[in-house]
Amino acid sequence: MSAGALSGAGPFGGLGIAELARRIRSGESTAVEITEQALAAAHSVGAELNCFVTVDDDGARRAAQLADAELVSGLDRGPLHGIPVGVKDMIATSGLATTMGSRHFAGDTPAQDASVVSSLRTAGAVILGKTQTHEFAYGPTSDRAATGAARNPQDLSRMTGGSSGGSAAAVAAGLIPLALGTDTGGSVRIPAALCGAVGLRPTQGSIDMIGAFPLSPTMDVVGPIAGSVADTALGWWALSTRPESSGAHWSLWTAPRIPEPGRVRGVRIGQPVCDLVDRVDQSARGGQQAAADALAASGAALTELALPELDETSGPYYDIQSAEAYEIHEERVRRAPELFDPEVLERLEAAARVPGWRYVRALDVRRRLRAGMLDKLAAVDIVLMPTVPLEAPVINQRDLDPNTGWSGVREALLALTSPWSLLGFPAISVPVPMGGETMLGSVQLVAKPGQEHLLLDTAALLENSLPGSPKWG
Amino acid sequence: MSAGALSGAGPFGGLGIAELARRIRSGESTAVEITEQALAAAHSVGAELNCFVTVDDDGARRAAQLADAELVSGLDRGPLHGIPVGVKDMIATSGLATTMGSRHFAGDTPAQDASVVSSLRTAGAVILGKTQTHEFAYGPTSDRAATGAARNPQDLSRMTGGSSGGSAAAVAAGLIPLALGTDTGGSVRIPAALCGAVGLRPTQGSIDMIGAFPLSPTMDVVGPIAGSVADTALGWWALSTRPESSGAHWSLWTAPRIPEPGRVRGVRIGQPVCDLVDRVDQSARGGQQAAADALAASGAALTELALPELDETSGPYYDIQSAEAYEIHEERVRRAPELFDPEVLERLEAAARVPGWRYVRALDVRRRLRAGMLDKLAAVDIVLMPTVPLEAPVINQRDLDPNTGWSGVREALLALTSPWSLLGFPAISVPVPMGGETMLGSVQLVAKPGQEHLLLDTAALLENSLPGSPKWG
Numbered sequence: 001m002s003a004g005a006l007s008g009a010g011p012f013g014g015l016g017i018a019e020l021a022r023r024i025r026s027g028e029s030t031a032v033e034i035t036e037q038a039l040a041a042a043h044s045v046g047a048e049l050n051c052f053v054t055v056d057d058d059g060a061r062r063a064a065q066l067a068d069a070e071l072v073s074g075l076d077r078g079p080l081h082g083i084p085v086g087v088k089d090m091i092a093t094s095g096l097a098t099t100m101g102s103r104h105f106a107g108d109t110p111a112q113d114a115s116v117v118s119s120l121r122t123a124g125a126v127i128l129g130k131t132q133t134h135e136f137a138y139g140p141t142s143d144r145a146a147t148g149a150a151r152n153p154q155d156l157s158r159m160t161g162g163s164s165g166g167s168a169a170a171v172a173a174g175l176i177p178l179a180l181g182t183d184t185g186g187s188v189r190i191p192a193a194l195c196g197a198v199g200l201r202p203t204q205g206s207i208d209m210i211g212a213f214p215l216s217p218t219m220d221v222v223g224p225i226a227g228s229v230a231d232t233a234l235g236w237w238a239l240s241t242r243p244e245s246s247g248a249h250w251s252l253w254t255a256p257r258i259p260e261p262g263r264v265r266g267v268r269i270g271q272p273v274c275d276l277v278d279r280v281d282q283s284a285r286g287g288q289q290a291a292a293d294a295l296a297a298s299g300a301a302l303t304e305l306a307l308p309e310l311d312e313t314s315g316p317y318y319d320i321q322s323a324e325a326y327e328i329h330e331e332r333v334r335r336a337p338e339l340f341d342p343e344v345l346e347r348l349e350a351a352a353r354v355p356g357w358r359y360v361r362a363l364d365v366r367r368r369l370r371a372g373m374l375d376k377l378a379a380v381d382i383v384l385m386p387t388v389p390l391e392a393p394v395i396n397q398r399d400l401d402p403n404t405g406w407s408g409v410r411e412a413l414l415a416l417t418s419p420w421s422l423l424g425f426p427a428i429s430v431p432v433p434m435g436g437e438t439m440l441g442s443v444q445l446v447a448k449p450g451q452e453h454l455l456l457d458t459a460a461l462l463e464n465s466l467p468g469s470p471k472w473g
Numbered sequence: 474m475s476a477g478a479l480s481g482a483g484p485f486g487g488l489g490i491a492e493l494a495r496r497i498r499s500g501e502s503t504a505v506e507i508t509e510q511a512l513a514a515a516h517s518v519g520a521e522l523n524c525f526v527t528v529d530d531d532g533a534r535r536a537a538q539l540a541d542a543e544l545v546s547g548l549d550r551g552p553l554h555g556i557p558v559g560v561k562d563m564i565a566t567s568g569l570a571t572t573m574g575s576r577h578f579a580g581d582t583p584a585q586d587a588s589v590v591s592s593l594r595t596a597g598a599v600i601l602g603k604t605q606t607h608e609f610a611y612g613p614t615s616d617r618a619a620t621g622a623a624r625n626p627q628d629l630s631r632m633t634g635g636s637s638g639g640s641a642a643a644v645a646a647g648l649i650p651l652a653l654g655t656d657t658g659g660s661v662r663i664p665a666a667l668c669g670a671v672g673l674r675p676t677q678g679s680i681d682m683i684g685a686f687p688l689s690p691t692m693d694v695v696g697p698i699a700g701s702v703a704d705t706a707l708g709w710w711a712l713s714t715r716p717e718s719s720g721a722h723w724s725l726w727t728a729p730r731i732p733e734p735g736r737v738r739g740v741r742i743g744q745p746v747c748d749l750v751d752r753v754d755q756s757a758r759g760g761q762q763a764a765a766d767a768l769a770a771s772g773a774a775l776t777e778l779a780l781p782e783l784d785e786t787s788g789p790y791y792d793i794q795s796a797e798a799y800e801i802h803e804e805r806v807r808r809a810p811e812l813f814d815p816e817v818l819e820r821l822e823a824a825a826r827v828p829g830w831r832y833v834r835a836l837d838v839r840r841r842l843r844a845g846m847l848d849k850l851a852a853v854d855i856v857l858m859p860t861v862p863l864e865a866p867v868i869n870q871r872d873l874d875p876n877t878g879w880s881g882v883r884e885a886l887l888a889l890t891s892p893w894s895l896l897g898f899p900a901i902s903v904p905v906p907m908g909g910e911t912m913l914g915s916v917q918l919v920a921k922p923g924q925e926h927l928l929l930d931t932a933a934l935l936e937n938s939l940p941g942s943p944k945w946g
Contacts, residue, residue, distance in 0.1 A: 323829025327837075330830055355825060356796025356832035357803055364800075 006049060006153040006173045007196055007440075010041040013174030017231045020177065021079045024071065031071075031082025031126060035064035038084040038128050041175040049151045051160070051169040053089045054097050055129040060084065063126040070124070075249065079234050079256060081124030086170050086179035089130040090137050090163075091222065092211035093117055100213050101133040101145035101163075103339045104332055114211025116180060116222045122243035122250045128176055132166025135344045137182055137215045138325060139163060140190050140413040143395045144341040151395070152195055154439050158392040161194035161413060163187040163215075167225045168195040178226045178235045184215045185317060186387075186417025188223040189429040193387035193442035196431045198232045198459070199225045201417075203449045204424030207239050216324040219317075219421045229430065229459040233259045236452060257453065261298070261461035264454065269295060270305030270380035276415055277310075279405035280389035287432040287441030288386050294465035295384070300458075305380060309369050313419035314411075316362035316369075320422070322351035323359040370423050377448055382458050386416055387429040387444040416444065426452050428459045433466060479522060479626040479646045480669055480913075483514035486647030490704045493650065494552045497544065504544075504555025504599060508537035511557040511601050514648040522624045524633075524642040526562045527570050528602035533557065536599040543597070548722065552707055552729060554597030559643050559652035562603040563610050563636075564695065565684035566590055573686050574606040574618035574636075576812040577805055587684025589653060589695045595716035595723045601649055605639025608817045610655055610688045611798060612636060613663050613886040616868045617814040624868070625668055627912050631865040634667035634886060636660040636688075640698045641668040651699045651708045657688045658790060659860075659890025661696040662902040666860035666915035669904045671705045671932070672698045674890075676922045677897030680712050689797040692790075692894045702903065702932040706732045709925060730926065734771070734934035737927065742768055743778030743853035749888055750783075752878035753862035760905040760914030761859050767938035768857070773931075778853060782842050786892035787884075789835035789842075793895070795824035796832040843896050850921055855931050859889055860902040860917040889917065899925050901932050906939060 008014055011034075023029040042055045067082035092098050092110040094117075099105045113121065120127065132150040134142045142165025143149035150165035152158040153173040160169045164181025168191030171179050181188040183201040192199025200223045207222045214220055224235025237256035244253040271292060280288075296302050326333075329348050337345055377383065390400075393409050406412035420427045425446050432441040445462065447455035481487055484507075496502040515528045540555035565571050565583035567590075572578045586594065593600065605623040607615045615638025616622035623638035625631040626646035633642045637654025641664030644652050654661040656674040665672025673696045680695045687693055697708025710729035717726040744765060753761075769775050799806075802821050810818055850856065863873075866882050879885035893900045898919050905914040918935065920928035 319829065323833050326828070326830035327833040330834075352828060352830060354829040355799075356792065356827040356829045357799035357825060359829035359832050360796050360800040361803075 005155055006045055008174045009045050009153065010174030011037040012177045012227065015174070015177070016228050017079055017083055017177050017234055020083055021081070024082050031064040031067040032061070034082065035060050035084050035126050035128070038176055042129060042170070045173055046170060046175050048156065049153055049169045049173055050148055051132050051150050051166040051173070051175070052086070053099055053101070053130045053132055053147050053166065056096050056127060059096060060126050060128045067124055067126060077122070077124030077251065080120070080238055083125055083178065084128040084176050085120060085125045086128055086131040086167055086176045087117060088164050088167050088179070088181050089133050090182050090213045091117060091180060093127060093130065096127070096130065098130060099146060101135040101147070103146045104336065106146065110211070112211065115208035116212065116239050119238050119241060119243055119252065123238040123252055125238065131164070131170055131179055134163035134165065135341045136213070136329070137163040137184060137187055138344050138347060140186060140410055142166070142191060144343050149395045152392050154196055155392070157394050159194065159395045159397070161191035161388070161392060164225065165191045168192050168197050168199065171197045171225050171227055174227070178224060178231055180235070180239070181223055181225050182212055182215070183221055183223050183421065184219050185321065185414045185421045188225060189387050189417045189427060189444060190413050192225050193429045194392040196440035197225050197227060198229055198428065198430055199223060200232050200236055200428045201420070201426060202236060202240060202452060203426045206450070214328055216321040218320060218324065229259050229456060229463045232428070233257065233456045236456070259456040259460035261457060261464050264457040264461055265299045266301060267382060267458050267461070268301045268303070268380045269382045269384050270303055270377070272307040272310060272383060272385050273304050274307045275311045277385055280386050281391070281404065283391050283439070283441055284386035284389050287443050288384070290432050290441070290466065291384060291443040291462055294467070295462055298461055298465040300461070303380065305376070305383070307376060309372055309376065310419045312365070312369060313422045314415070316365045317418045317422045319354050319358045319362035320366065322354040323356070326351040366422055373423055374448065381447070381454060383446040385444050385446070387442045388413055389415055391439050420446050425449055426455055428455055430459050430462055478628055479518055481647045482518050482626065483647030484510040485650045485700065488647070488650070489701050490552055490556055490650050490707055493556055494554070497555050504537040504540040505534070507555065508533050508557050508599050508601070511649055515602060515643070518646055519643060519648050521629065522626055522642045522646055523621055524605050524623050524639040524646070524648070525559070526572055526574070526603045526605055526620050526639065529569050529600060532569060533599050533601045540597055540599060550595070550597030550724065553593070553711055555599060556651065557599045557601040557649050558593060559601055559604040559640055559649045560590060561637050561640050561652070561654050562606045563655050563686045564590060564653055566600060566603065569600070569603065571603060572619060574608040574620070576619045577809065579619065583684070585684065588681035589685065589712050592711050592714060592716055592725065596711040596725055598711065604637070604643055604652055607636035607638065608814045609686070609802070610636035610657060610660055611817050611820055613659060613883055615639070615664065617816050622868045625865050627669055628865070630867050632667065632868045632870070634664035634861070634865060637698065638664045641665050641670050641672065644670045644698050644700055647700070651697060651704055653708070653712070654696055654698050655685055655688070656694055656696050656894065657692050658794065658887045658894045661698060662860050662890045662900060662917060663886050665698050666902045667865040669913035670698050670700060671702055671901065671903055672696060673705050673709055673901045674893070674899060675709060675713060675925060676899045679923070687801055689794040691793060691797060702732050702929060702936045705901070706730065706929045709929070732929040732933035734930060734937050737930040737934055738772045739774060740855060740931050740934070741774045741776065741853045742855045742857050743776055743850070745780040745783060745856060745858050746777050747780045748784045750858055753859050754864070754877065756864050756912070756914055757859035757862050760916050761857070763905050763914070763939065764857060764916040764935055767940070768935055771934055771938040773934070776853065778849070778856070780849060782845055782849065783892045785838070785842060786895045787888070789838045790891045790895045792827050792831045792835035793839065795827040796829070799824040839895055846896055847921065854920070854927060856919040858917050858919070860915045861886055862888055864912050893919050898922055899928055901928055903932050903935055
């Protein structure tokens with residue numbers, strides 16, 4: 001294992017939410033102290049990584065003071081109470097600029113919180129600031145944005161991946177213990193994998209998307225990025241749980257569920273056999289092998305599973321994403337094309353040319369593939385495969401050696417995550433402390449729709465089983 | 474009132490299903506005798522109208538013999554038992570050629586019945602033959618088909634309208650008492666209006682479409698065409714009711730409901746005010762006024778209702794239809810374009826150019842318009858408006874006087890029916906025995922989704938109230 005540069009350089013590297021929550025309640029620390037540490041780190045290390053678009057010093061301090069006061073008064077909102085979190089700049093925050101990474105929304109300040117932000121605040125979280133995003137989330141590299149490229153904390157010359165690059169970089173650097181991303185084709189999982197964090201894409205349709213700026217509404221979903229599976233589960237709990245009023249205050253209506261590897265001993269794990277997973281590099285193969293070995297040693301039942309369906313997903317994925325994305329941006333492209341990053345504009349112009357009949361057909365193919373995949377996966381509980389087929393490229397790199405089998409960086413980064421986006425299945429990327437020479441590896445676990453509990457339990461089993469795995473307490 | 478040429482020339486002009494059913498049971502007639510009359514008419518008058526693609530002499534005779542034998546044995550399948558019906562050649566019939574009006578399917582014989590045909594047979598109906606359709610149902614004129622143009626029984630030089638032109642012509646000429654059509658943008662209602670029959674478009678999604686060849690699957694629906702509202706209601710009953718097995722034989726699981734004007738005295742009827750209905754000719758205005766007067770005299774409460782939403786439906790209608798239609802025909806256009814009628818091919822080639830983002834937006838607009846229309850129509854029970862804005866043009870006519878406000882025949886014919894197709898509301902066209910000089914007029918009644926009972930009762934009220942209305946008994 002090797003993680004260089006600014007990995008875990010911030011105050012929360014290796015320090016998980018449960019321990020922070022304990023310190024706040026024991027008096028060893030306060031929400032204000034923890035928030036001040038996060039703010040300082042965001043301004044220093046965060047600036048080097050260019051992972052924040054906006055750091056909300058005043059708002060975060062006020063929220064932390066309120067959190068401390070509530071605890072003193074006896075109101076405990078649960079494990080996220082007083083914990084600083086980052087919110088991707090695609091997600092609306094009341095009174096706090098939300099730019100979508102674009103000059104089109106420079107300085108734009110929403111009047112209302114997105115539903116997921118509302119849930120986070122109800123859980124007591126302190127919104128520290130807004131994290132960098134690939135412009136309009138329309139790219140997996142996070143090096144095209146009005147405020148410039150985000151930098152990978154493991155190697156500042158490399159891209160974070162994206163589009164939730166700022167969230168993944170901030171978490172992997174230990175600047176905040178938890179951040180929100182959005183995932184359309186892999187925008188939570190890809191940067192989590194490249195930066196060395198855990199990232200969960202929940203089941204399509206399970207998260208209230210009001211206030212999350214769309215890219216491709218039939219595939220968009222908000223997901224958490226954190227330093228451990230347990231903290232990711234806390235983030236998912238807050239996102240997926242409705243705030244409800246009970247007397248004097250609002251609260252989330254269910255308690256969080258801590259992932260427990262003991263529940264999934266003997267879990268049936270399928271490793272896909274198909275062309276896509278044949279085209280991954282040695283680092284991805286190494287990560288996959290290490291994860292498989294660790295899970296098998298912990299009692300999981302591993303099998304191979306022919307999944308040629310995965311090789312058919314790319315066409316419908318791009319057709320659906322293109323038609324939906326251009327529909328959202330059509331007026332902006334028409335009225336003020338010069339405000340887009342040129343590469344994003346070019347991508348939109350290509351998206352405009354996807355014909356309607358291909359979109360209609362892609363929806364049909366998606367329905368067929370989804371039904372077929374549910375049949376196929378009756379034989380296993382979880383699918384295990386790489387999250388990305390290669391290590392983080394350098395910032396602005398677009399071309400790849402044709403021998404890799406990929407036409408370019410964008411196609412390669414999205415290749416293994418977008419199939420599950422198209423199908424709407426929940427998936428999580430977990431760091432694997434081996435793989436490349438200088439970078440953390442990663443693997444992706446996938447479950448059937450609605451089976452986030454099983455997915456998180458299995459991810460916790462993997463995390464616990466990996467030799468040399470960081471145990472963030 | 475005036476209805477010339479071959480209107481009602483066949484054995485069932487002015488003769489309804491209830492009376493036929495009575496005669497079969499009283500011994501005054503038999504299913505075989507009635508079927509022989511229908512076959513003779515189909516070969517004589519039907520040939521002049523070019524309204525059948527295939528007349529199934531052998532199959533119809535066998536079915537009629539079986540129907541008579543069943544009655545002798547005590548098995549009575551209800552009012553359609555032994556009644557000859559026509560099936561549009563877009564709807565699969567087991568062992569009977571089904572061509573979609575196209576050389577692409579010349580001689581093609583399905584192995585299975587469409588679900589609606591299965592239901593008709595379970596109700597005891599005798600499938601007399603397959604009726605002419607505009608090629609692939611892709612046009613409202615029924616003058617482009619592999620077997621040539623259908624002719625309007627009121628005036629053989631005029632078009633039937635379409636795409637269910639053969640069904641409407643055969644019914645209006647009295648060759649059969651009931652026929653099935655399919656309605657995407659108005660393909661049941663338009664030819665019913667132009668030929669002088671009743672035609673019902675059921676609620677989108679309420680009819681099992683298996684075996685009905687698609688044009689635009691999110692707007693396609695099968696509907697009945699008949700000589701009276703009561704007979705249309707019987708057709709709708711058979712289409713919308715599942716066959717179920719009860720012991721020795723299959724039957725439809727509910728009994729038919731006879732439309733009863735007495736149930737809807739005082740019904741609230743809105744007459745839309747919008748640009749579309751301002752652009753209708755004197756015949757349409759006359760029909761609308763006559764229908765409004767008749768309904769008011771029968772105790773209905775008529776009001777004006779501003780519905781500018783109707784003026785916004787055309788763009789999304791064509792975008793959705795185009796994308797979905799081309800998706801269905803893409804392979805045929807690529808492999809054998811020469812087998813299409815040139816006008817249909819040109820229409821498909823234009824449809825191929827609708828961009829995906831416009832389809833996505835049209836789906837959004839449809840959702841919004843549908844919700845808005847449900848709100849608007851809270852104030853009334855039924856909408857009353859013309860079915861078509863002009864009388865039947867002559868066969869192959871495409872241009873219209875620009876003073877009409879319409880760009881051409883296709884746009885004009887679809888203008889008043891396609892809004893309800895887009896929105897998915899049920900609608901019925903009812904003949905009005907005044908309007909033009911030589912042709913029957915018509916009006917369209919529209920109800921909220923799922924309210925076919927109310928719609929049919931109100932249509933029966935109108936039919937009973939019209940002076941000089943044909944009372945088919």
